[in-house]
Amino acid sequence: MDSMATLPIVQYEEKIIETVERNPVVVVIGETGSGKSTQLSQMLYRRGYADSARIAITQPRRVAAVTVARRVAQELGVQLGEEVGYAIRFEDRTSHRTRIKYLTDGVLLRESLVNPELNEYSVIILDEAHERSLNTDILMGLMKRLAKIRTSNLKVLITSATLDGDKVSNFFRDCPVLTIPGKLYPVEILYSKERPSSYLESSLKTAIDIHVREPEGDVLIFMTGQDDIEKLVSKLEDKVRSLEEGSCMDAIILPLHGSLPPELQVRVFSPPPPSCRRIIVATNIAETSLTVDGVVYVIDSGYVKQRQYNPSTGMYSLDIVQISKVQANQRAGRAGRTRPGKCYRLYPSQVYNDEFLDVTVPEIQRSSLAGSVLYLKSLDLPDIDILKFDFLDPPSSESLQDALKQLYLIDAIDENGAITSIGQKMAELPLEPSLSRTLMEANDYGCIPEALTVAAMLSAETTLLPGRSKTEKKRKHPEPNLPDGFGLGDHIQLLQIFECWDQTDYDIGWCKDNGLQVRGMLFVRDVRKQLSQIMQKIAKGPLDRRRGESRQDYRNLRKALCVGYANQLAERKMHHNGYRTLGFQGQVVQVHPSSVLKADDLGKFPDYVVYHELIATPRPYMRNVCSVEMRWVVPVINKLKTLDVYKLSGGTGPVEEENERNIPDLPKKNFEVTAGVDDSESRIQAARERFLARKGKK
DNA sequence: GAGCACTGC
The missing domain is CATH 1.20.120.1080 (Four Helix Bundle (Hemerythrin (Met), subunit A))
Structure with a gap:
């Protein structure tokens, strides 16, 4: 465990305090291992910033809020929940004595619903803001306003990534940017000469090469999903078994992804048997959420599965997209936590430089708002x-x-x-x-x-x-x-x-x-x-x-569901069991095969359903549907006709073309099949990348 | 014959 004295941030204390003293908002670029999450709050606490009100530090994830709070309580030698506490959904471990409070950014948003000025706090630190979660982005907007309103008694600190620092600073009226170096060992980056024809095969070959040639140290491979992980795990197992006994050390192969039962997930945290190399095949979960100790070699496919929302169709899709530079660096950093490491990027440096975005497209631009x-x-x-x-x-x-x-x-x-x-x-x-x-x-x-x-x-x-x-x-x-x-x-x-x-x-x-x-x-x-x-x-x-x-x-x-899901209504097509969504550009969609919705004696589904979600995977499906009756739908359809986006936007938005909306005339009539899935630029791009990624596997 | 990256109030 790091002792406080060895953390790089400690040498910057004077500089940090001085900057915070003079500015309402400060951007802190804290590289991995800088100790920003545990030390910033303590520094400000020591300097009296928590005397009149509390210090809040937000985290995008619950576990992070809890573990960091526990750590800080330990360092200060206090009981968790006393001077140092945390608040996450369903669990508030703070008391009237709490001066340093760790909380998820969702909880802080809830709190600001009750008290928009957030007077409870004298300092608000938005940690891991570079991850750009939907909640962090909204908080950043609110902080900008709050910093202006409470200039006399609020300090705001935003932690960010190297590639994003200036942009965040510009957003906050060119506030100062402090850079605190991390405590990572050097990681050598090795690029492929060209894009591999198969990511699976290329990962396999690279992993085996490392296993046979390189000194001990665990291997972490980033794949896009469960399917690929399972395939690669079985191939690796075959390959390792076929290696001549005694020719190299043993290896155990461990899958790691979100749908793995928790008891299998924790296997990556128990140390391997002596002289045995672990090869961990993981999704993005190992990029930020879980940290695996002992990793010295990282293999990065350069891809990630990402959920995106299309506002013109109301449909979500799960696409394989290229990662950003920030993500690529985060992945590489996973190799340098315990000693110098190596990162094998399965793509050329030119792809990294020219094709990768600097930062991940923020969630706010990929979700329904x-x-x-x-x-x-x-x-x-x-x-x-x-x-x-x-x-x-x-x-x-x-x-x-x-x-x-x-x-x-x-x-x-x-x-x-x-x-x-x-x-x-x-x-x-x-x-x-x-x-x-x-x-x-x-x-x-x-x-x-x-x-x-x-x-x-x-x-x-x-x-x-x-x-x-x-x-x-x-x-x-x-x-x-x-x-x-x-x-x-x-x-x-x-x-x-x-x-x-x-x-x-x-x-x-x-x-x-x-x-x-x-x-x-x-x-x-x-x-x-x-x-x-x-x-x-x-x-x-x-x-x-x-x-x-x-x-x-x-x-x-x-x-009640019909009223709540007024935006998520679909009408069955006359002659088959396909549906057409109402309200958006008419989407032709199917009931998801996992649904328990039953057809009648004639094999027909109900005329109207509400759906919880539209998901293109890649075919368009309604997931979680419920049958409703036409007469309940009528008022909704009438309301659709009165919709005036220009007025809704306070008279600032463009006027929408009437025929863009799919509003049926009642009584029900048959609709022509006019539109399938909307193929906007982003979907074409996503499909192309999916194709490229899949093509490689065959 | 369908498929599911990851979070969070």
């Missing part, structure tokens, strides 16, 4: 206009308009773009707007208990385990004993599953027997409790049913 726009509107800051909100990297106006349209259709904002009383209540719920709107409607229909459960289940996403073996994958549903939603759809099934679990008194064994992720289900229980507490203030009826008293009639719940 409905939730964020609602959040900003609910803050009701007189001096902030959402469409002109000062973002470090502003999202496209198309994306902002999409968010406004969505919010208007679910009554969160009025025709002039002003937040409504419904919208104000929705913003308090830590949910996507469609689900918070569903809860509001459920309140009127007397089905809060059910809506709470559905919202909580959808917050977790991964409660149903995927098939565990190849043969099991053939089965349509993982476990036959689970309820089927009466064929009405996935929302109803999720509700029934939770109700079953509730009846077993939250039995862990029951989850395991039924192929449900234990962690996911426990998370759902926590979320439901949290939502229930928030709803208590406005609930017109009970928040829970008596155990076993489940409502078998899901009509009201489905009506």
Whole structure:
């Protein structure tokens, strides 16, 4: 473990304090191992910055907030939760004595909903801002405003990456930039002469070369996904086994990705047997989230899987894209934590220099912004206009308009773009707007208990385990004993599953027997409790049913869903089971094969459904659908007709062409197949890269 | 015959 004295940042203390003293905002470029996350807060604490109010340090991840807080408490010799504490969702370990508070940036956003001036804090440090999470980006905008309003009693520090420092400084009115060197050992970068024809084969060959020729030290290989990881692991195992015994040291191959059960994930943290090399084949999870000790060699494919949102179609896609320079350097740095290392980049230096973006496209430019726009509107800051909100990297106006349209259709904002009383209540719920709107409607229909459960289940996403073996994958549903939603759809099934679990008194064994992720289900229980507490203030009826008293009639719940998902409606095509989405450019989509939605005796799906999500993988699917009735859809369609983006944007946006929207005339008529998936530039680019990456594997 | 990078309130 590092002792404080060896951390590079310690020598910069005077300089840092002096700069902070003179400036309301300071950008700190702290390279890996500089100790910024643990030391900045302590320095300011020592100099009295926490005397009148607290020091807040945000982290993008929960584990980071907890581990760094624990570490600082230890260094200061205090009990965690006393002078040093942390706050993450479901867990607040702070007290009135807390001076240094670590928290996730999501929690700080929630806090600023209650107190927009954040008077509780005298210093706010946004750590790891270079990761550019959606929440960090919103916080940066808010900090810019706050620094101006509270010049006399607030200091803001933003930590960033080398390649981004000047830009962040420009954003904060050319505030000073301090660079603190890291404590990494040198990493030699080795480029490939050309792009490999196969990343899999090239990774395999490089890994075996290292294993045979290089001295001891673990190997970390960055791949894009579970599939590639599994293939490479098995090839590596074959190859290592075939190496002549005694000709080199032993090797164990370890996969590492998010859908790996936790007990297998932790294997990478236990030390290897003596004279045995570990070869870890990982996704991006090993780039920032998990740090594996002992890595000396890194193999970098140069690719990552990234989720992107297309605001003109309302569709998400998961694309394989090239990483940024920041990411490539972060990956390389993983080789230099314990001693000098090597990084094998499976691409030429020219690709790195000319093709890689400096920094990763920020999440704010890749996501649906409905939730964020609602959040900003609910803050009701007189001096902030959402469409002109000062973002470090502003999202496209198309994306902002999409968010406004969505919010208007679910009554969160009025025709002039002003937040409504419904919208104000929705913003308090830590949910996507469609689900918070569903809860509001459920309140009127007397089905809060059910809506709470559905919202909580959808917050977790991964409660149903995927098939565990190849043969099991053939089965349509993982476990036959689970309820089927009466064929009405996935929302109803999720509700029934939770109700079953509730009846077993939250039995862990029951989850395991039924192929449900234990962690996911426990998370759902926590979320439901949290939502229930928030709803208590406005609930017109009970928040829970008596155990076993489940409502078998899901009509009201489905009506509430129809209102909440007004943006996510689809109409079945007359002659087959394809659907066409309403409201966006008409997308032809299918019900995801994993859905429990049932067709009628004639083999037809319901005429109308709501969907939780559209995902192109690469074919367009609706994931998590629920059947609704036409007469519930009518008001939504009528509202679509009144939509005026120009007014919604406060009369600043461009006027939208009427025919861009897919608004059916009722009664229902047959629609021509006009448009498939929208092929915007980015999708073509993504498809090209996917093609290149796939081509390599064959 | 479908497929799932990673976070977070």
